[in-house]
Amino acid sequence: MAFDSFSAFIAMEGHGPYVWACYAVFFVLMLLMMIGSVRSRKAIVESCRRGYEFQADKSKVAASPPPSASFARVNVSQD
């Protein structure tokens, strides 16, 4: 350990604010970028899934004989 105590570690002989600000910004930006990348990957998988399900529904509807008019709830994607 290069420091005598924890408070000395935080203070870094007066250079603490600079050092810690750097590390904070570094980790925050890296984390944001990593989380953002994972989330956009998830989002694209999700939108693909919805697209495929929508297509599958449509082809099912096309395959079955046209239903007579009814008031049944129809699941339609809102996008």
Place this chain on the structure above:
Amino acid sequence: MWQFFHKLGSPKWFFGISTRFMPWLLAGGVILLMAGVVWGLAFAPEDYLQGNSYRIIFIHVPTAFMAQSVYIMMASAALVTLVWRMKLADVFVKAVAPVGLVLTFLALFTGAVWGKPTWGTWWIWDARLTSMLILMFLYGGVIALDRAINDEKSAARAVAVLVLVGVVNIPIIKYSVEWWNTLHQPATFKLTEKPSMPAEMWVPLLLSVLGLYLIFGWLACVRMQTEILSREQRTRWVREFVMKGRV
């Protein structure tokens, strides 16, 4: 050999192989980076000239190093895009450019904050800082051009041309900025150069550079996968992956 090359260019193949590697990249990267950072922050000896502020080096050097090598990687990929029209290469350029921008920004930011206790000012028009700033502009231009062109294929090729023009210019910019710097101000502000770094300093530095490299690899994989998924939505393998969860 050629078969391997073709395989390498296939998005499906890449998707499968990268999914297998990604956990290892992330785990290795985080462990190495944390080890380097903790070692550097708490255990490395104090620098006798700069005091504790030098501890910023353990993130400043990795980000600066990565910022430059990412551009070189992009340029190699751009060459591949133009010569062999390999799909993966332009996916790489597109996926990685924003990461490069963030890394360049981090290198500049940590450099500026380090400068305050060392040089007594947030910013000096030091040759290295200035050429880093210009590198950030280059990244910004690449991203802006990519966003501006709607057609995927021509966007990829236009960006490739721009990246290659940039990489020809980088040594010229670096050299001219250094020349300008010596002309305009005597080298009063220079990072104090010590004869050699003790091992307790460079080993953690090496660890954090390697760690950031691996994390970058993981980020590149995630972002490339995102891009591949959005481009290949209509293929059967993407459909199978999305619906059944495997490639």
Place this chain on the structure above:
Amino acid sequence: MNAEARPVVRLAGNSVGALAAMKGVFVRDMKVAFRQRQDLLNPLLFFVMVVTLFPLGVSPEVSFLREAGAGILWVAALLSVLLSLDHLFRHDFDDGTLEQLVLQPQPLFLLILAKTLVHWMLTGLPLVILTPVLGVMMHLDGNSIGILCLTLLIGTPVLSLIGAIGAALTLGLRSAGVLLSLLIIPLYIPVLIFGTGTVAAAAEGATVGAYLALLGAFLVLALTLAPFAAAAALKISLSNG
């Protein structure tokens, strides 16, 4: 302006040599440019206005102007070249001439070189000619003005050549003008540094031969590489559809 009024490029067929084709493009572009004289004047007016802003905005002190004058003139010249670049391919792109040019059997980079030469002769060269007047207004001494003109004479063709790459890349895009500046300004930095650096060195009494040689090296490099990059970029932009 209607299409018939614009001179056509007469260079179809393999029988026309590359040099003749370049000459054809050169003559034709000159003719087109002189039919739209206002477009020729705009960059010059812009140049003068930007230079005027500095004494007004910073300080009319002789000492300041003498120190910063060369830099201000260089930056203003750079900006006005940048402003005029949007026109380099735009009109030809809009009326389809550009596609015909790409289809010619002669190498495209030579034709682009001819177009860039016209662009420089109509923007860069007038700027150089105007510089002594503005130099006097900025209280530069005679020697500095001479060196400044010389650096601009070597430097502005580099600006046009590099700019042609950017103009080709952003062709047909929305907000092409701003994007063009974003892409090109970082690449202009070395030219700016050496252009103003030469004048500064001359003011300190140093010999400037080496600096001018370096600027000349930039020019040669840009002459050999930029037309290829611009030709590649132009083909990509045209295939964009």
